[in-house]
Amino acid sequence: MARQRRTRKITVTMPEEIAATLDDWRSSGRIASISAFVAESVKARVDRADSLARLENALGGRPPLDLINRARAVQGLPPLSDEEEAPGDHAGAA
Known part of the structure; x- marks a missing residue:
């Protein structure tokens, strides 16, 4: 049986200064991986949007x-x- 993929590679375009900052952070050890940092950041934003949607649903708007x-x-x-x-x-x- 084939193993299901738990991740998918995508391409993200961002301003050069942000990309350079992420490169610097990775080089200095502040982050382990740019990919992991971006994935965690996007997950936090998705989780927040989901929480807000549930709140709006409970409040009726x-x-x-x-x-x-x-x-x-x-x-x-x-x-x-x-x-x-x-x-x-x-x-x-x-």
Whole structure:
């Protein structure tokens, strides 16, 4: 029986300065692998988006902007403006 692949190789394009930083971090031992670092970062973002979707489902919609901004303040993040808080944009929510 063939073994199922648990990973898949993809190509990611990013700004040169970020790629250079990741190269430096790998060279200095700050990270073991650029691939692992990127995969862990993407997983954290996916997990956060899933958590926000569950929260919105439980609340019957996106939390009000003032509630989002209070959660952002606790995290040390700047508040979102009305323009930044577009429907479907979950990047800045709690």
